[in-house]
Amino acid sequence: MTIELKKLTKRFGALTAVDSVDLTVGDGEVLCLLGPSGCGKTTTLRMVAGLELASEGEVYLGGKNVSDRAARDRNVAMSFQFYALYPSLTVAENLAFPLYGEGLSKTEIEVRVARISDTLQLGGILNRTPGQLAEGEKQRVAVGRSIIRDPTCFLFDEPLSRLDVQLREEMRGEIKLVLQDLSRPTVIVTHDQLEALTMADRIAVMRDGRIEQVDTPHNVFQRPKNLFVAGFIGTPQMNLLTATLTASNGANAEFAISGGQTIMIDVDPRISELSPGTDVTLGVRPRNLEISNEPTPDGISTTIDIVEPMGAETLVHLSDGQHVLRLVTDWRVPLNEGDKVHTRFLPGTTHIFTADEQVLRTP
Amino acid sequence: MANTAKTRSGFGAWLLDPKRRGALLVAPAITILFVMNIFPLMWSFGLSFFNYKASSLKVPTFKGFDNYGKVLTDERVWERFQTTAIIVSSSVIMQLIIGFLMAMMFAKVFPLRRIVLMLVLTPMMLSFVSVGVFFKLFYEPTFGIVSFVLNFFTEERFVLLGSPEGAILGIVIADAWMWSPFVMLLVLAGLVSVPKYLYEAAEIDRASKWRTFWTITFPYIKSLLLLAVLFRTIETFKLFDVVYIITDGGPGSTTETIAVYLYRTAFQFFKTSQSSALAYIVLFIVIVLTNLYLYAVNRREEEVE
Numbered sequence: 256m257t258i259e260l261k262k263l264t265k266r267f268g269a270l271t272a273v274d275s276v277d278l279t280v281g282d283g284e285v286l287c288l289l290g291p292s293g294c295g296k297t298t299t300l301r302m303v304a305g306l307e308l309a310s311e312g313e314v315y316l317g318g319k320n321v322s323d324r325a326a327r328d329r330n331v332a333m334s335f336q337f338y339a340l341y342p343s344l345t346v347a348e349n350l351a352f353p354l355y356g357e358g359l360s361k362t363e364i365e366v367r368v369a370r371i372s373d374t375l376q377l378g379g380i381l382n383r384t385p386g387q388l389a390e391g392e393k394q395r396v397a398v399g400r401s402i403i404r405d406p407t408c409f410l411f412d413e414p415l416s417r418l419d420v421q422l423r424e425e426m427r428g429e430i431k432l433v434l435q436d437l438s439r440p441t442v443i444v445t446h447d448q449l450e451a452l453t454m455a456d457r458i459a460v461m462r463d464g465r466i467e468q469v470d471t472p473h474n475v476f477q478r479p480k481n482l483f484v485a486g487f488i489g490t491p492q493m494n495l496l497t498a499t500l501t502a503s504n505g506a507n508a509e510f511a512i513s514g515g516q517t518i519m520i521d522v523d524p525r526i527s528e529l530s531p532g533t534d535v536t537l538g539v540r541p542r543n544l545e546i547s548n549e550p551t552p553d554g555i556s557t558t559i560d561i562v563e564p565m566g567a568e569t570l571v572h573l574s575d576g577q578h579v580l581r582l583v584t585d586w587r588v589p590l591n592e593g594d595k596v597h598t599r600f601l602p603g604t605t606h607i608f609t610a611d612e613q614v615l616r617t618p
Numbered sequence: 619m620a621n622t623a624k625t626r627s628g629f630g631a632w633l634l635d636p637k638r639r640g641a642l643l644v645a646p647a648i649t650i651l652f653v654m655n656i657f658p659l660m661w662s663f664g665l666s667f668f669n670y671k672a673s674s675l676k677v678p679t680f681k682g683f684d685n686y687g688k689v690l691t692d693e694r695v696w697e698r699f700q701t702t703a704i705i706v707s708s709s710v711i712m713q714l715i716i717g718f719l720m721a722m723m724f725a726k727v728f729p730l731r732r733i734v735l736m737l738v739l740t741p742m743m744l745s746f747v748s749v750g751v752f753f754k755l756f757y758e759p760t761f762g763i764v765s766f767v768l769n770f771f772t773e774e775r776f777v778l779l780g781s782p783e784g785a786i787l788g789i790v791i792a793d794a795w796m797w798s799p800f801v802m803l804l805v806l807a808g809l810v811s812v813p814k815y816l817y818e819a820a821e822i823d824r825a826s827k828w829r830t831f832w833t834i835t836f837p838y839i840k841s842l843l844l845l846a847v848l849f850r851t852i853e854t855f856k857l858f859d860v861v862y863i864i865t866d867g868g869p870g871s872t873t874e875t876i877a878v879y880l881y882r883t884a885f886q887f888f889k890t891s892q893s894s895a896l897a898y899i900v901l902f903i904v905i906v907l908t909n910l911y912l913y914a915v916n917r918r919e920e921e922v923e
Contacts, residue, residue, distance in 0.1 A: 306818050326821045339819035343837035352833070353823040400823075 256282050256317040258303060258408050258440045263312035265298050272298045274464035275312065280440035287451035288444045290461035296444045300410050303442060305329045316407045332406040336413040338397040340385035346396050347381040353404045371399045374433065391422045398430060402437065409441040415450055427453055448488055452476065460484050482612040485538045491570060491581045494544070496537045500529050510537065512555065514577030519552040520605050523616050536608040541570070543604035544582040547597045554599035562590050573598060666894035673888035685895035695896065698879040705789055705875060706854045712794040713850055714843070717801025724802065725809040741796045750863030753792040757864070782872035785865045789873055792860050801846045808839030841918040848911040852904055876900060
């Protein structure tokens with residue numbers, strides 16, 4: 256079984272919510288659709304489910320073109336953002352609900368409900384109605400109801416968005432465990448990058464109805480394809496500095512950072528495609544910056560604006576007069592607001608983005 | 619400011635004191651309410667224990683519970699209650715069915731929905747008297763539209779109100795025509811309160827239309843349906859104007875509801891005390907029904923929360 260989307264497009268009047276999306280999700284693979292709200296990720300999911308019909312393009316489930324079929328004829332399982340538990344039914348009846356259409360015997364239904372309630376530890380609440388459940392329990396029932404059948408694929412719409420932080424971490428682990436056992440393609444929609452990074456085999460980052468990058472969580476973080484992905488993934492956000500290339504020898508390059516300072520860093524060989532004088536954006540993650548006492552050629556001088564202790568680490572806001580830089584360092588490093596310090600860019604960590612916002616990197 | 623306050627003195631100042639302003643403002647309303655409603659209510663309650671006749675000059679004497687005993691043992695009163703029960707139950711059932719079907723229709727979006735909805739709601743806003751007159755004219759054997767249309771098929775005049783069953787049907791149709799939109803409004807409120815994602819979940823879970831209705835839709839409207847039944851029962855129980863105008867209780871006394879009978883006892887036969895007693899019995903029944911209704915309202919509120 257696979258999910259295949261070909262040039263999938265959805266228009267609502269003049270608005271294009273999803274713009275020509277191509278995507279393949281393999282058997283047993285977990286793919287996260289990640290993006291800011293309004294980027295079209297939920298609409299994409301609903302088109303896979305059949306709750307929305309595509310304006311253009313095709314949806315293939317298990318190799319079959321189901322683009323014109325209604326949701327009930329696609330045999331998908333889906334868990335909704337607001338859980339969508341049936342308020343008049345008990346937990347056990349909610350779990351059994353998708354099985355009523357399968358023509359199973361009563362005992363077979365009971366066996367399956369028992370198996371799911373064991374997996375998700377719902378034994379104690381089987382006779383309660385959704386109104387009597389805590390948020391975390393509702394979430395588990397919703398997940399249980401979606402995995403009780405053997406569908407062509409599993410779809411989760413913002414599965415953890417309504418839980419508080421602690422419960423979210425707990426459920427993330429639980430869902431990941433459940434997902435590992437599913438041998439069907441799974442799509443999770445989320446706006447929370449931590450959720451995507453921890454649960455997904457691959458992440459599709461979306462913006463304005465388009466997919467910006469599809470890659471493993473590791474690559475999305477380490478090798479962002481463009482400025483948007485670089486800025487969207489990772490907390491604290493990646494530092495982005497506008498600069499002009501002044502000289503390069505193929506391995507190292509010198510940039511004039513707007514504001515007047517220059518920096519010499521090692522770069523990708525593709526730098527040779529750029530001629531001196533080209534405007535670029537330098538991107539470096541807060542954990543790849545280092546405070547040094549001496550001025551170095553691969554660093555710039557900065558002033559400490561704000562010091563935010565975060566427990567094991569400290570987040571420092573620095574200013575070079577033009578840009579605000581975020582730096583994360585060990586909590587033991589002594590720092591005072593107003594101090595002038597030198598900030599080094601650690602070797603091999605700077606991403607270079609050209610004027611069209613694409614990264615300059617050897618694939 | 620200090621000056622004007624100083625110039626007022628005595629009763630005027632006492633009356634216009636800010637402390638009394640609130641009481642002063644509601645005084646006219648309270649007075650009218652007392653004179654027009656509360657006093658007659660108490661007075662008639664008192665009358666129900668005497669043998670008073672509004673048409674006679676005899677000094678009334680105290681009779682205790684005689685009037686209540688007389689009313690409750692009167693076979694005619696029980697007949698009128700039966701007639702009322704038949705009209706109430708058939709009318710409420712008809713309103714429920716029609717109202718429910720209309721609500722299902724209006725829950726969907728279709729062209730001109732707002733305008734049609736507005737038109738459908740108008741009967742509810744008409745006065746009882748005009749509805750009564752409309753239907754009396756509709757049913758009129760010689761000129762009425764019902765007779766006129768049926769004339770094409772039977773070539774005979776159609777006298778709906780001639781038979782007891784026909785007369786009851788005529789009243790029930792008029793009442794249901796007027797009040798089905800009310801039931802529709804209540805049911806519609808329930809239908810639109812169902813979250814859309816529940817239907818989507820049922821679609822994903824491949825539930826049949828029938829199962830979807832009973833699992834999702836019905837729980838959302840059942841308490842509102844109960845409210846509609848109770849409210850319409852209370853109202854129809856007191857039905858007077860429409861019956862009085864369309865059939866005047868006839869033929870014979872076959873459509874004489876308890877309200878019409880009460881009116882006749884009081885203002886045609888002038889058995890004032892006896893009718894007061896009957897009125898209090900009716901009031902008692904309505905109070906019981908109203909409490910049931912309030913209980914249902916409270917339960918609905920708890921459910922919504």
